[in-house]
Amino acid sequence: MEAPRRAPGGRAARLRTALCWAAVAPGAAWAAVRLGGLDRGPLVQLLAFTPYAAAASVLPLLLALALRRRWPAAVAALAAAALVAVVVPRALPSGQPAVTGPTVRLFTANLLAGAGDARALVDLVRRHRVDVLAVQEFTPQAGAELDRLGLDRLLPHRQLDPRVGTVGSGLYARFPIGEGGVRHNRGGWGFDQSHGTVAVPGAPAVRVESAHPSAPYALDQVGHWRADLAAQPPATPDGPLRILAGDFNATLDHAPLRALLDTGYVDAADQAGAGLVGTWGPYDGDPIPPVVIDHVLVDRRIAVRAVTVHRVPGSDHRAVLAELRLPAG
Numbered sequence: 001m002e003a004p005r006r007a008p009g010g011r012a013a014r015l016r017t018a019l020c021w022a023a024v025a026p027g028a029a030w031a032a033v034r035l036g037g038l039d040r041g042p043l044v045q046l047l048a049f050t051p052y053a054a055a056a057s058v059l060p061l062l063l064a065l066a067l068r069r070r071w072p073a074a075v076a077a078l079a080a081a082a083l084v085a086v087v088v089p090r091a092l093p094s095g096q097p098a099v100t101g102p103t104v105r106l107f108t109a110n111l112l113a114g115a116g117d118a119r120a121l122v123d124l125v126r127r128h129r130v131d132v133l134a135v136q137e138f139t140p141q142a143g144a145e146l147d148r149l150g151l152d153r154l155l156p157h158r159q160l161d162p163r164v165g166t167v168g169s170g171l172y173a174r175f176p177i178g179e180g181g182v183r184h185n186r187g188g189w190g191f192d193q194s195h196g197t198v199a200v201p202g203a204p205a206v207r208v209e210s211a212h213p214s215a216p217y218a219l220d221q222v223g224h225w226r227a228d229l230a231a232q233p234p235a236t237p238d239g240p241l242r243i244l245a246g247d248f249n250a251t252l253d254h255a256p257l258r259a260l261l262d263t264g265y266v267d268a269a270d271q272a273g274a275g276l277v278g279t280w281g282p283y284d285g286d287p288i289p290p291v292v293i294d295h296v297l298v299d300r301r302i303a304v305r306a307v308t309v310h311r312v313p314g315s316d317h318r319a320v321l322a323e324l325r326l327p328a329g
Contacts, residue, residue: 020072023060027053028075031082037255044216044225048291050253051090051276054083090252090275094266096303101203101326103305106132106296108210108245109312109319113166114139116315122149124310128321130155131174132198134210134245136191138168159196169194169210169246175201185231187224188214193246203326204241209233211246211297225249229256235264235299241326244297247280247317251292261297268296268322272307279309279318296322 030046030053033039039047057080064073107130109121114137125133133155135142140162146152155172159180162168171177171194180196195209213228214221229250235242244265250257252267252275261267269275269292278290294317298304303325309318 016067017069017072020060020064020067020069023063024072024076024079027057027060027079027083031057031079034086034253035082037258039254039256041219041222044222044254047253048251048293049289050083050251051087052289054080054087057083086253087276090270091273093273094271096271096305096325097301097327099301099303099325099327101328102200104131104200104203104206104324104326105129106134106208106243106245106322106324107319108134108136108247108294108296110136110212110247110294110315110317111138111142111312112315112317113137114142116142117313118142118145119149120311120313121319122146122151122154124312124319124321125151125154130321131200132208132245133170133172134194134208135170135172136168136210136212136247137166138162138170139164140168143170157198159194161192161194163192165189167191169212171196171208171210173198173208175199178205179207183209183233185213185228187228188221191228197240200326200329203329205329206326207233207240207242209242209244209246211244211248211295213249215249226256229254229260232260234260235297237264237300241299241302243299243302243324245295245320245322247293248295249293257295264300265297266300266304268298268304268324269307269309269320271304272322274307274309277309279320280316294318294320296320296324298322298324301327 061076143162157173157177160170161182176199177196183193191212214224216225279294281288281290305323
């Protein structure tokens, strides 16, 4: 009895199907982790690059379509749609609350243990008529140099916690700062967060804090990172206005930062359509694509007029400038 023959091209067809599934699986898994908020362990760092994964997600779809593999194409289409849906809105301006109060220009900069160019920072403050400045990794030497270059005249009010190394922070303002203090993060390096209530003429008082949760730079630091983000002050939708500005060591693709936003904040860059402009990287010359970990989170009652990102020589972070309009007081 003659053995049954395989259909011509059967092996090649199975190889094409296997190739498609191999290409589709990473994007599908990425979408599942991102949508499910499953950022744990090494996935925390990986999720910071979700915008790049979204851009690349069309390639497995094109491959599956070219090879006429229906089910891999369907899964690839769903994964690509999911990733694009969570990323693309960051490049599109959103509607803003109708407020009639004063405009405030808020600037935040991580100074990399004081190595950021003080002259460049003061020039940016002067050129953009900054009203409030939040700094992280702020050292005594950096503070002295900033004042020598004229920051004390531009922003005379301050709540400062300069420290040697990376843990210090500061808050400067054109307007008086009251109820000042320092919040001490417990995780990782134990970064400090200077805060105070800024009295802007014509608007309700605004609570501003220079935010700097721990970084998930190693697996044993992920728990500290998560705890520090969970400990950030929530928004107070029925109370005083609040702004958190600084180096959050997290992107909008990380569930703990989204949970913080859900308390009543919006991300200023996301609202202005500038949410895909990288603020960190490459680091130490490593070929790391820029990611967005520096943010200005504002109360949803505050309108975001514009957000721009600026280089500060000497720092591995780019500074973020948010032009905000407050409710009338």
